[in-house]
Amino acid sequence: MKLIIAAIKPFKLEEVREALTAIGVRGMMVTEIKGFGSQSGHTEIYRGAEYAVNFVPKVRLEIVVADALSDQVVKTIRETAKTDKIGDGKIFVLDVEHAVRVRTGETDDDAL
Amino acid sequence: MKLIIAAIKPFKLEEVREALTAIGVRGMMVTEIKGFGSQSGHTEIYRGAEYAVNFVPKVRLEIVVADALSDQVVKTIRETAKTDKIGDGKIFVLDVEHAVRVRTGETDDDAL
Amino acid sequence: MKLIIAAIKPFKLEEVREALTAIGVRGMMVTEIKGFGSQSGHTEIYRGAEYAVNFVPKVRLEIVVADALSDQVVKTIRETAKTDKIGDGKIFVLDVEHAVRVRTGETDDDAL
Amino acid sequence: MKMQTKLGTVLGALSASLMAGLPALAQDMIQNPSAEQMATMVNKGDTTWMLVSTALVLMMSIPALALFYGGLVRTKNMLSLLMQVFVIVSVGAILWIAVGYSLAFTPGSPYIGGLSKAMLAGVGTGTYAATFSNNVYIPEYAFVIFQMTFAAITPALIIGAFAERIKFWPLVLFCIGWSLLAYYPIAHMVWFWAGPDFLSVPDFAGDIGLLWGWGALDFAGGTVVHINAGIAGLVGCLVVGKRIGHNKEPMPPHSLTLTMVGASLLWVGWFGFNAGSNLESNGLTALAFLNTFIAAAAATLSWVLVEQLRHGRPSLLGAVTGALAGLVAVTPAAGFASPGGALILGLIVSPVCYVFVSTVKKKFGYDDSLDVFGVHGIGGILGAIGTGILADPALGGQGWFDYTVFPAVAGTYDMGAQVMTQIKAVGVTVLWTGIVSFVLFYLIKLVFGLRPSADDERQGLDQTSHGESAYNY
Amino acid sequence: MKMQTKLGTVLGALSASLMAGLPALAQDMIQNPSAEQMATMVNKGDTTWMLVSTALVLMMSIPALALFYGGLVRTKNMLSLLMQVFVIVSVGAILWIAVGYSLAFTPGSPYIGGLSKAMLAGVGTGTYAATFSNNVYIPEYAFVIFQMTFAAITPALIIGAFAERIKFWPLVLFCIGWSLLAYYPIAHMVWFWAGPDFLSVPDFAGDIGLLWGWGALDFAGGTVVHINAGIAGLVGCLVVGKRIGHNKEPMPPHSLTLTMVGASLLWVGWFGFNAGSNLESNGLTALAFLNTFIAAAAATLSWVLVEQLRHGRPSLLGAVTGALAGLVAVTPAAGFASPGGALILGLIVSPVCYVFVSTVKKKFGYDDSLDVFGVHGIGGILGAIGTGILADPALGGQGWFDYTVFPAVAGTYDMGAQVMTQIKAVGVTVLWTGIVSFVLFYLIKLVFGLRPSADDERQGLDQTSHGESAYNY
Amino acid sequence: MKMQTKLGTVLGALSASLMAGLPALAQDMIQNPSAEQMATMVNKGDTTWMLVSTALVLMMSIPALALFYGGLVRTKNMLSLLMQVFVIVSVGAILWIAVGYSLAFTPGSPYIGGLSKAMLAGVGTGTYAATFSNNVYIPEYAFVIFQMTFAAITPALIIGAFAERIKFWPLVLFCIGWSLLAYYPIAHMVWFWAGPDFLSVPDFAGDIGLLWGWGALDFAGGTVVHINAGIAGLVGCLVVGKRIGHNKEPMPPHSLTLTMVGASLLWVGWFGFNAGSNLESNGLTALAFLNTFIAAAAATLSWVLVEQLRHGRPSLLGAVTGALAGLVAVTPAAGFASPGGALILGLIVSPVCYVFVSTVKKKFGYDDSLDVFGVHGIGGILGAIGTGILADPALGGQGWFDYTVFPAVAGTYDMGAQVMTQIKAVGVTVLWTGIVSFVLFYLIKLVFGLRPSADDERQGLDQTSHGESAYNY
Numbered sequence A, B, C: 001m002k003l004i005i006a007a008i009k010p011f012k013l014e015e016v017r018e019a020l021t022a023i024g025v026r027g028m029m030v031t032e033i034k035g036f037g038s039q040s041g042h043t044e045i046y047r048g049a050e051y052a053v054n055f056v057p058k059v060r061l062e063i064v065v066a067d068a069l070s071d072q073v074v075k076t077i078r079e080t081a082k083t084d085k086i087g088d089g090k091i092f093v094l095d096v097e098h099a100v101r102v103r104t105g106e107t108d109d110d111a112l
Numbered sequence D, E, F: 001m002k003m004q005t006k007l008g009t010v011l012g013a014l015s016a017s018l019m020a021g022l023p024a025l026a027q028d029m030i031q032n033p034s035a036e037q038m039a040t041m042v043n044k045g046d047t048t049w050m051l052v053s054t055a056l057v058l059m060m061s062i063p064a065l066a067l068f069y070g071g072l073v074r075t076k077n078m079l080s081l082l083m084q085v086f087v088i089v090s091v092g093a094i095l096w097i098a099v100g101y102s103l104a105f106t107p108g109s110p111y112i113g114g115l116s117k118a119m120l121a122g123v124g125t126g127t128y129a130a131t132f133s134n135n136v137y138i139p140e141y142a143f144v145i146f147q148m149t150f151a152a153i154t155p156a157l158i159i160g161a162f163a164e165r166i167k168f169w170p171l172v173l174f175c176i177g178w179s180l181l182a183y184y185p186i187a188h189m190v191w192f193w194a195g196p197d198f199l200s201v202p203d204f205a206g207d208i209g210l211l212w213g214w215g216a217l218d219f220a221g222g223t224v225v226h227i228n229a230g231i232a233g234l235v236g237c238l239v240v241g242k243r244i245g246h247n248k249e250p251m252p253p254h255s256l257t258l259t260m261v262g263a264s265l266l267w268v269g270w271f272g273f274n275a276g277s278n279l280e281s282n283g284l285t286a287l288a289f290l291n292t293f294i295a296a297a298a299a300t301l302s303w304v305l306v307e308q309l310r311h312g313r314p315s316l317l318g319a320v321t322g323a324l325a326g327l328v329a330v331t332p333a334a335g336f337a338s339p340g341g342a343l344i345l346g347l348i349v350s351p352v353c354y355v356f357v358s359t360v361k362k363k364f365g366y367d368d369s370l371d372v373f374g375v376h377g378i379g380g381i382l383g384a385i386g387t388g389i390l391a392d393p394a395l396g397g398q399g400w401f402d403y404t405v406f407p408a409v410a411g412t413y414d415m416g417a418q419v420m421t422q423i424k425a426v427g428v429t430v431l432w433t434g435i436v437s438f439v440l441f442y443l444i445k446l447v448f449g450l451r452p453s454a455d456d457e458r459q460g461l462d463q464t465s466h467g468e469s470a471y472n473y
């Protein structure tokens, strides 16, 4: 199995989720994160004092899928999260050795 | 070493933490996440307008342990987080190549 | 590529980010987490009732870098995040099989 | 007009005059009094009540309305709503002393007053404003500030209709234009008159606003404030267009906690708004206060019950929306209806507004984000017409008074005719504000644009219009 | 009864009558006045004060109490508390005009009034309510709304005891039953009398509530409001049972910020509650205001000092809890005690309540979630008994007045006897409300159930009872 | 001194006396009246206004100021600010009745009063305080509580200057010392006098505070409250030192939402602060109310415009800071300036304060965290001096009145001289409070230390000083 970690723009979340469900992804973990990258943050001014905000709000997806589905998931995220503007995000793929569904105890692919 | 990632029901956090401490886990990272899976979310109605909330609040645990302890940790989480209701969560195991304790510089198993 | 996960003290974030930028890290994901470890939490008293707070606020960094840069990143984090006080945090290194930049579709090292 | 309030206050007037050591007998009252004579007709209890009411109505706008609206939007736009309300209120206050007070409350035409009191010329600590009782006056400055808060909150009510997608300065510009072309004229038409000691004096009898002259009843601003703002909001959300993601993405209120705080403070402040509109402190003021309370409570319950029946459970948003609808509906009726009448009005308004904010809005697909039309517009219309019924003494109402006789006497009440008058008044208000609002929004859209870029809207107005975040936890 | 307030207001009455151009001399005062005569005894300054006080007391319930309680629960239950308070206040208001006012403030038996004023029959802009000064009246509507806010907030106080684990509609049902069977009767027993100009009139002398007749002193509702709610809360949390996870999981307040805002607004609103209870605006009103302020400040400090000694540092929750305890304790004493007496009362109440909310509660293991019993119950009892001591003129107190003489004269003060009377009054209140509450809770539990399912409780009442979240950041 | 307010209130006085059935003619006014006579000169409308104003000013401190400040700090220090304000207000109230009222408002020296009224000895429901109109009195308790709220909020204003880095108890200690050595003396110097019916009486003519004697004009506390607190804040932040990470880490306000709520409630409460300072309820009170409103609105706009020009967009923090600056500046001028004058004052104060909080502060590098000096200090100085100009009747101002004649008569206005007097008064205040504050801070720093450990400061004062968190979502 693979763990696919993706950082995307928050407003793209719904769209990506729907696209992934469409290709058979049955679960994911979503975290609100602060992203740092080439997309620069902004400066905020409080009573004339400037602060550089280096982080941009992003949403981080973690999806574990069977090896077979992995590439398609990456492709789907890429296509739906794309706005061609800097800051669209990244996708990373890691190997997962083992998976368990708490409720049933099913393991690996059956657990997903 | 292994990185064990688990998504569980929030109210189970304390119980799981205690159980893990009991078997010798000495640290973890806890993140509040939005979970998506077979446990469907709910609909909220605001002034008659319905919104489907597809995400369910979950807690995500990340625990790095020595290979030896890995299975036991998975087992413990499974048993304590279980409510036999849909949405109990998932456990994933990944391989960790290297670990460092910032304070001392100890590495790998000593760092845990 | 490697995924470097580090849990550090929140007030060290800016310093670490700058140090990492200095050595050429061009992106990261930052999450606010609750940390559990040897650094014990504290007790809060509400109207005479004591509650043990077992978790300590930490910041979690995820950085994906080319293998070459990996060790240097670990070293840099270790040195900047260090306060020699318990609770300074941990650094974990995992292997990343694949990376994609959403905007351009560039892959692996080019994606970082 | 609030002629009939005379009835409610005749005893108050009696006692006031008794206390003033003046004979209470009608024939001893002073018609057409001089400023010096008015000075002897001021009661500090009334003055205090007007000052307090003014503070309460300001509280309705900041923070109450700002929180009520702000809590309903998404986090990324919270600050923009707080900012809009805060600045609009400030602009409204300045504009009021500059020209507003004069345009609304000096003689001129039946449609709008003159500029004789621009920059409050001639207003001083020794000038007085009439109340609805013969020979009872309040310091004119007290009247100026009380009415100022009304002029300041009304444009702020409108912004809920196109929340989360409006450019700041063009909005401010709209509020200025709308105050000049819609609020001041309508306030003049509904509320301007020479006062109870003058209406019987030929020279002054003509100094009245159009709708006031028709005999339309609006105790505290059902037409001037709520219908006025509700229609402007509807026009605004149509001209501005829907939010990106409307009916696609979920847009839950970011803090119903703050919305509830806002609603609660609106309720508290509304006592100043409605009971303060009696301009003095007597039994009728207490009745207006009670009616306001009852209507809000009743509307809260009826909305909650509708939800229980429709969705199987009651919501906080429903409860506070109901309370607001009740407060809106009772505004024109506060000093006219009996407590029982206020109860019925409150029970009825919620189901009606519910249909508009849920069904009608969905059906026509306009994006009145915070239901300014559905609650203020519809609730205001229902209340304005209902006032014609509930004011009937036959139903325990306060009726109306004939000030052309000195001192004023009770007039005979014709419910049918009164309801017609109310409907006509509503019609004039809807048309006037509808046209003015459309032209203004349209012109500003052409010249400056009303909407931020899609990217800015997506990122949220807090960052893009004001460079701040409402929260940095 | 507030007989002695006569003393404090004799000068006020003098000036009032002087101003009314009436001779101030006792023999010229009017015994048993007619409504027309009462109309000449109304001062608009008093009327305004009652209107303001009413607004302040409503603010105490929404938003103040709702925030104070809501901030103390976990996020997942925040909205349910806001909702409960908001709806209970609405129900309380409607019920009050329907039957409550009549049951509490019309003659009937020493235990409960009659239904002669149900739906406010006979109450109008020309009827008046007595104050504690001979020949000083306020519009009856003003008295109706002021007392309405008391009837509305009292049941809302109870809900803190079983917060986070109650079903919505059964709770509302309880509040209705409890108002009818506990609040109205006790309000009648403690506060009902014919008024200072009538008590000396044989026909009316008998129209008094039971405890009022005993001579129990309760200036603003120590028994009627706080003991009453505190005991009901204790009974409630026992019948409902503990929260899941009580003493196992940490349940820290989700927002002490909002709790502090609530406490602050409670403090501000309490001036209307206590000083408003004098029913007129004079030197004694200012004293009640001052005492309220001092007791709250003193109790804040003593609680904070206890914490400093016990835990080595003072907490905000401690400070605001102390303030609340002080406000509760001074409620029955506000118009009786000297400022020094209020200071001492405030300093004492915090340590006492501290022991109950920390030690006693833990010892007996009941889950009075937000310490309704520990603060309102205990603080109310301490204040009620303390009033018997502090009212003693020998200690600078205001003593009591004998209204059976016309005009009223100062009565001789017997501290021992008064304290006994106070204790008896507390006893009656505790028993009455204890029994009524138990029966009501028990029956409702049997018939409808009081508690949500364990799953619903775990997920939180916001979602499961109302389908909403307090926050969606 | 507020001598000139006589002018504004002469009509009010007339009506009052008329109503009191007393002849209004000057020669019939009572010079040097007895308590019994004063009792007949009390108007319940005034009393009510003072009670309301007192409640409004308490609301300014809790919750308004606490929220305004708290919203501007980082989450980890939020609770510490709420706690500091809440406890300082409580301490201030107790200290006020213990010695403060006596030291500020009894005869003694031109610098400080005596202890004759310590623990409010001799103050009762039958004693009265003078207003600024001949033969118009209010209950002394009402004056005590009104002034109490001023004494309570002023030290709380200071804490913003060294927020996020102060030890709790040493801060409380400072506030006690500062009240005794800075606030009470300056209040005495600026505000103490025998009253309008006594100044013409040789025996009492000498009972006046130093600056009052000079003829300095300070309607509601520009010197006593704002300059006083602003300078103390500056000294404090210098002695305490900068926050760790100052100008290195970003320290954005954790909740501008709460800051806006605080600012709004400050605005509302300020009406009690400024208009309440007239001590009675008449046309001049309404003018002070209006001027307060206008200055705040104007300053909001001018700050927002400055930001638009400087940064290309207006911020909410700018808007609320402007409002506050306007409220501060108009405080000494509220009852003296014309509405036009208040407008100009408001428009000017924001740019001036803007320069101080942005440029000057950066330049000198002091860490006045929440700009107590930049807004209260600078705005207060500008307002105090501006009052000398705007009070000129030639500019529509209210001028001043000569109370050494009985009844008082208008004095001739010399703007130049008045401005000099104002400057001198400012100078005395700045020096006095500057020296007292420095010595106090310095001593406390030596003996107890002012600053928490670096680790504690980093972790945040909520946890380390109070063992709590403001939020547990």
Ligand SMILES: Nc1ncnc2c1ncn2[C@@H]1O[C@H](COP(=O)(O)OP(=O)(O)O)[C@@H](O)[C@H]1O
Pocket: A007, A034, A035, A036, A037, A038, A039, A040, A056, A058, A085, A086, A087, A088, A089, A090, C026, C027, C028, C029, C030, C062, C063, C064, C065, C101, C102, C103, C112
């Ligand atoms: N090396 C990295 N490791 C982890 N996350 C990264 C890395 N680089 C970028 N990210 C994440 O991807 C987001 C977008 O990347 P960014 O460089 O800003 O734009 P783009 O994806 O268009 O190059 C960042 O905000 C960050 O959250």
Ligand SMILES: Nc1ncnc2c1ncn2[C@@H]1O[C@H](COP(=O)(O)OP(=O)(O)O)[C@@H](O)[C@H]1O
Pocket: A026, A027, A028, A029, A062, A063, A064, A065, A101, A102, A103, A112, B007, B034, B035, B036, B037, B038, B039, B040, B056, B058, B085, B086, B087, B088, B089, B090
């Ligand atoms: N494929 C997946 N990848 C990552 N997280 C998952 C995946 N499937 C489920 N989860 C996480 O586990 C939680 C529970 O899974 P769900 O399917 O809802 O119930 P169950 O575990 O009983 O099958 C989800 O809310 C989500 O956070």
Ligand SMILES: Nc1ncnc2c1ncn2[C@@H]1O[C@H](COP(=O)(O)OP(=O)(O)O)[C@@H](O)[C@H]1O
Pocket: B026, B027, B028, B029, B030, B062, B063, B064, B065, B101, B102, B103, B112, C007, C034, C035, C036, C037, C038, C039, C040, C056, C058, C085, C086, C087, C088, C089, C090
């Ligand atoms: N085994 C572990 N797995 C994952 N995270 C850990 C582990 N041990 C510690 N951490 C993280 O590192 C943080 C610091 O560790 P801790 O043991 O408290 O101090 P130190 O790093 O000085 O030993 C913890 O708060 C937790 O977030």
